[in-house]
Structure formats: structure tokens, C-alpha cells
Amino acid sequence: MITSVSIDKREILKHYQKIAVDTHKGIQGHALIIGGSYGKIGAVCLSSKAALKTGCGLVTAFVPKCGYEIVQTFIPEVMVLTDVKKKCISNINFDFKPNAIGIGPGIGQDELTQKAFLKFLKTNETPLVIDADGLNILSQNKTWFLLLQPKTILTPHPKELERLIGKWNSEEEKFEKTISFSLQYHVIVVMKGAPTHIIDGETVYKNATGNPALATAGSGDVLTGIITSFLAQGYESVQAAILGVFLHGLTADIAVPKTGFQSFIASDIIENLGEAFLSLE
Numbered sequence: 001m002i003t004s005v006s007i008d009k010r011e012i013l014k015h016y017q018k019i020a021v022d023t024h025k026g027i028q029g030h031a032l033i034i035g036g037s038y039g040k041i042g043a044v045c046l047s048s049k050a051a052l053k054t055g056c057g058l059v060t061a062f063v064p065k066c067g068y069e070i071v072q073t074f075i076p077e078v079m080v081l082t083d084v085k086k087k088c089i090s091n092i093n094f095d096f097k098p099n100a101i102g103i104g105p106g107i108g109q110d111e112l113t114q115k116a117f118l119k120f121l122k123t124n125e126t127p128l129v130i131d132a133d134g135l136n137i138l139s140q141n142k143t144w145f146l147l148l149q150p151k152t153i154l155t156p157h158p159k160e161l162e163r164l165i166g167k168w169n170s171e172e173e174k175f176e177k178t179i180s181f182s183l184q185y186h187v188i189v190v191m192k193g194a195p196t197h198i199i200d201g202e203t204v205y206k207n208a209t210g211n212p213a214l215a216t217a218g219s220g221d222v223l224t225g226i227i228t229s230f231l232a233q234g235y236e237s238v239q240a241a242i243l244g245v246f247l248h249g250l251t252a253d254i255a256v257p258k259t260g261f262q263s264f265i266a267s268d269i270i271e272n273l274g275e276a277f278l279s280l281e
């Protein structure tokens with residue numbers, strides 16, 4: 001039986017964790033963002049900055065070599081690891097234990113990257129968010145769905161969702177297919193859209209925040225960073241997804257009276273996170 005839940009401030013406050021006065025960066029979660037390829041390092045910059053700006057203690061980005069200076073310059077607070085290859089990721093290799101991983105923004109679909117992604121999925125046990133080209137690679141290799149750990153969070157926009165589950169003929173069928181997919185592979189699907197729904201098996205959460213200002217390049221990459229950050233801070237997967245989607249949308253609701261719809265860009269999501277958090281206090 002399907003349960004529908006509206007995500008509003010009251011629902012969010014049931015699970016929202018305030019920062020402890022005696023916390024420190026070592027226990028605030030360490031997020032790893034894996035992504036980027038030549039020309040699409042910006043996606044990782046946005047994701048990893050968003051992870052830091054949502055309370056994560058430490059953030060590391062894993063990018064192809066060409067992304068090293070770009071990420072370090074864009075956001076010096078983020079640590080950077082690089083692949084051996086210059087323009088794409090070919091071997092995902094890191095020497096620490098992150099609390100959560102976000103993979104896919106800007107990663108591209110090079111054959112080498114697909115192989116590296118498969119190797120990663122075979123061994124990964126860390127809570128995971130998969131977005132963008134990570135999803136597109138999965139869609140091209142549907143047998144890999146079986147490698148996903150339970151409660152992995154997938155964040156498709158409608159086209160990415162279609163590539164994952166196939167076409168639908170009505171809204172109703174879209175939900176049926178996504179719920180079946182979530183049940184079959186035990187994954188959480190953030191169905192991005194206007195509005196965004198979060199599918200956790202037969203529970204469907206409908207978000208109440210957000211507006212068309214979010215229809216701008218990189219806004220999904222920012223969302224990936226935010227959700228990965230909350231996962232790293234110890235939120236349950238579904239709660240990380242719900243809180244992430246809610247705050248992401250709220251930034252646009254807060255900003256639009258100042259920016260208008262047209263001049264709002266993905267960096268404005270990050271800029272308005274502070275006010276979004278304050279509105280929960």
C-alpha cells in the first residue's frame with residue numbers, strides 16, 4: 001500500500017539535527033565527491049562546496065588531473081585527490097574512509113570511466129549518492145543495478161529517470177515504475193522535478209519547496225553535494241534525501257525576491273543555504 005507524505009517544515013523538524021556545541025570537524029562527517037571530466041569540473045566544484053556549506057566537517061573531491069587547480073582555486077576548504085588520467089576518471093582510488101560518497105556530477109561516460117565505476121561499485125560499502133552521468137552509466141549497464149547497496153540514493157532528472165526505468169505513458173505509470181524499481185533494488189529515488197518526489201519503496205514523499213529559478217545548470221550538482229553531506233553527517237538515507245531536497249528548494253524560495261527567477265544560478269543555492277538553515281531554528 002502506498003503511503004504519501006508531504007515534506008514541509010513540520011516534517012523536517014522531526015528529524016533535523018542541531019549542531020552540538022562540542023562538535024568538531026573530525027566528527028561532523030567526511031564526504032567524498034567523485035566526478036568531473038574535461039570541461040565539466042564545475043559540477044564537482046558546485047557539489048563539493050555545497051557539501052561543505054551544509055555542515056560537513058571535511059570534504060574531499062576526486063577528479064581527473066585537469067581538475068586539480070580548478071577545485072583548489074574555486075574552494076580552498078575542499079581537499080583534492082586526482083586520478084592518474086588528465087581528462088577523465090579511470091581508477092577511483094583513495095586512502096581514507098569517507099562517511100558518504102557522492103558520485104557522478106560531470107563524470108562523463110568514457111569507457112575508462114565506466115570500467116572504473118564498475119570496479120568501484122563492486123567494492124563500495126560506504127553510503128552512496130549517484131547522480132548525473134553516474135546514472136547514465138548505470139542505465140547503459142542495467143545488470144549493475146544488482147551491485148547497489150541497499151538504501152543507495154539515486155537522483156535522476158526526468159530524462160535520467162527514463163533512461164533508468166524506461167518510458168512511461170502517464171504520471172501514474174511513472175510513479176508505479178519508479179516504486180517498483182525502488183522496491184526491486186532497495187534504492188531511494190529522488191525524482192527531481194517540479195515538485196521533486198522522493199520514493200522509498202512504497203512511501204512517496206512530496207517536497208513543498210522550490211520554484212522555476214532552479215531550472216539552471218548545476219542545480220542538480222548542488223543537490224548531490226547537499227544530500228551527500230547529510231549522509232556523511234549520519235542522517236539515515238531517506239532523511240538525508242528529504243532534508244537535502246527541502247533545503248535546496250527553500251534557498252530558491254528565499255532568493256527569488258532578491259534575484260528574480262532569471263538571474264538565479266546554481267551558486268545562489270549555495271549562497272542562500274545559510275538563510276535556509278536559519279529558518280529552521
Ligand SMILES: NC(=O)C1=CN([C@@H]2O[C@H](COP(=O)(O)OP(=O)(O)OC[C@H]3O[C@@H](n4cnc5c(N)ncnc54)[C@H](O)[C@@H]3O)[C@@H](O)[C@H]2O)[C@@H](O)CC1
Pocket residue numbers: 039040041042043044104105106107108132133134136157158159160192193217218219220221
Ligand atoms: N558546470 C558543469 O560542469 C555542469 C555539468 N553538468 C554535467 O553534465 C552532464 C550531463 O548532464 P545533463 O543533465 O546536462 O545531460 P543529460 O543528457 O543527462 O540530460 C539532458 C537531457 O534531459 C532533458 N531534461 C533535463 N531536465 C529535464 C526535465 N526536468 N524534464 C524533462 N527533460 C529534462 C533535457 O531536455 C535533455 O534532453 C552531467 O554529468 C552533469 O553533472 C551539468 O550539471 C551542467 C553544469
Ligand SMILES: Nc1ncnc2c1ncn2[C@@H]1O[C@H](COP(=O)(O)OP(=O)(O)O)[C@@H](O)[C@H]1O
Pocket residue numbers: 132156157192193194195196210211212213214215216217218219220221222223
Ligand atoms: N521548474 C522547477 N521547479 C522546481 N525545481 C526545479 C525546476 N526545474 C528544475 N528544478 C530542480 O533543479 C534541479 C535540476 O537538476 P538537474 O537537472 O540534475 O541539473 P544539473 O544536472 O544541471 O545540475 C532539480 O533538483 C530539480 O528538481
Ligand SMILES: [Mg+2]
Pocket residue numbers: 131132157220221
Ligand atoms: Mg544533473
